Amino acid sequence: MADTLPSAPWTARADLAALVAALDPDAQGLCRWVGGAVRDTLLGLAVKDIDMATSLVPEETTARLAAAGIKAVPTGIAHGTVTAVLAGGPVEITTLRRDVSTDGRHATVAFSGDWREDAARRDFTINALYADPRTLEVFDYFGGLADLAARRVRFIGAAEQRIREDYLRILRYFRFQARFGSLPADAEAEAAVSALAPGMKGLSRERIAMELLNLLGLPDPAATVQRMADLGVLAQILPEASAAPLLALVAAEAREGIAPNALRRLAAMLPADRPVVDQVGARLRLSAAQRKHLLAVAARVPDEGDPRALAYRIGRDEALDRLLIGGASAAPLIGWDVPRFPLKGGEIVARGVGAGPEVARILRTVEAKWISAGFDNARIPALLDAELAA
Structure with a gap:
């Protein structure tokens, strides 16, 4: 594994160069890229988030950013983190730290000026790689480069x-x-x-x-x-979960060309039992939308019938998940948008039916026949005529 970062789009960003110049104008080694951006660049992967470590205390970081006209947000000031808002995206800048105490959930930290000390408090060797922002030299204190080459966590x-x-x-x-x-x-x-x-x-x-x-x-x-x-x-x-269904689901996603989805995979691991799924969603503090989706997917049955009819009834995403989890093809839903039923109650009233429950009944009956006819809007007049005649 190289001990220098290869060229990547983010390493050539002008706004990042301006950030480095603001924090370390005399190239004293006061700041370095750290963590995922370094690791992923060494692996040739696209970089999403960029983090920087610095020996400057947060107040000095903020002052230098302000002097350079760079907006700074104190996103985690108690733990030494300031976010620089740049044109190309935010960068989290964190002062070098060492752990003072930990309780299994949170750590009390103190600021440090020692790069190795900062690296020592990180979790994995592959996440404790630093890079000089000017020379792109990689600093590795715990064998992270060798572990990265060996794909060892x-x-x-x-x-x-x-x-x-x-x-x-x-x-x-x-x-x-x-x-x-x-x-x-x-x-x-x-x-x-x-x-x-x-x-x-x-x-x-x-x-x-x-x-x-x-x-x-x-x-x-x-x-x-x-x-x-x-x-x-x-x-x-x-x-409540079983790992076994994941293998088949991942294979089905690949076969159908459907992107991975974490909630779908969680649903596959859970039993098709709505009360149990609801308990899991509540325990994990999932959002209302996530819990609703899991519950819809949990109601799956062995034979889902017409995929498009299912999607119309419960939603396209929910239907796609149920089909994939059940081993059925989701191809009929790919690139297909759920249509809206075009018939309105007013049109039935205009045909002489009194407003009330009968209108609702006719709407439901015509809608069911329209679904069975493949959502063919051209069939609506004939379907309505037949129902009124009956």
Whole structure:
């Protein structure tokens, strides 16, 4: 693995060069790119978020940004993070830190001037890579470059200690394993996540849901989720779930050319039992829209019938998920928009039917026949005539 960042679109951004000039005008090494942007660039992947570490304290960071006319937002000032608002997108700038104390959920930190000390408090070696913004030289304190080359996800220091600092790192481990790792996995990491999995019960449900959905949204997390089940981790956060359906669903998505969807995959792992699914949605603090979607998908039946009729009844996305999970083809829904029933009650009243329940009954009957006719609007007049005649 190279010890210098390769050229990438983001490394040539003028607004980032201006940011570096504002914080470190004399090239004293006061700031470096860190984390995902460095890791993903080394792997040749597209970079979404850019983070910077600096030896400057937050107040000095803010002052230098202001002097350069760069808007600064104190997004996490207590933990040393200031966000610079740039034309090409925001950049989080965090002062070098060291942990003072941890309780398994949160850490108390102190600012530091030591790059290695800052790296030591990060979770995995592949996330503790820094790069000089001018020379693009990579700084690696814990063997992250070798681990990246080997596709090995390894905790910095003792795995058990790092997990006890924040039990969410168990789920982060599996997310990074699904995205970057290879098999066999790091033995020490697997032993630690299995032994300490019960500690996740102290985490907030929102944090668990966020990591779980991020994991399930990856291209192919099936093998990793199965490993979570084998190691007893899945049962700690989602005892109702089974990892087995994921393999078939991921294959179906690939076969049909449908993009991964974390909520669909979560639905596949849960039983087709609405009360159970509702409990899971509430426990994970999912949004009302997410819970509604899960409940609609949970109502699946062995034979869904006409895919378009199903989509009309429950929604296109919900129908697509039910079909894929059930092993049926979703091809009839690809590129198809759910139509609107064109007949209105006023048109029936105009034909001499008194307003009231009879109008509603006729609407329902004609709508059902219109659905059976393949949503053919041209058939509406004949269908209405036949119903009125009857």
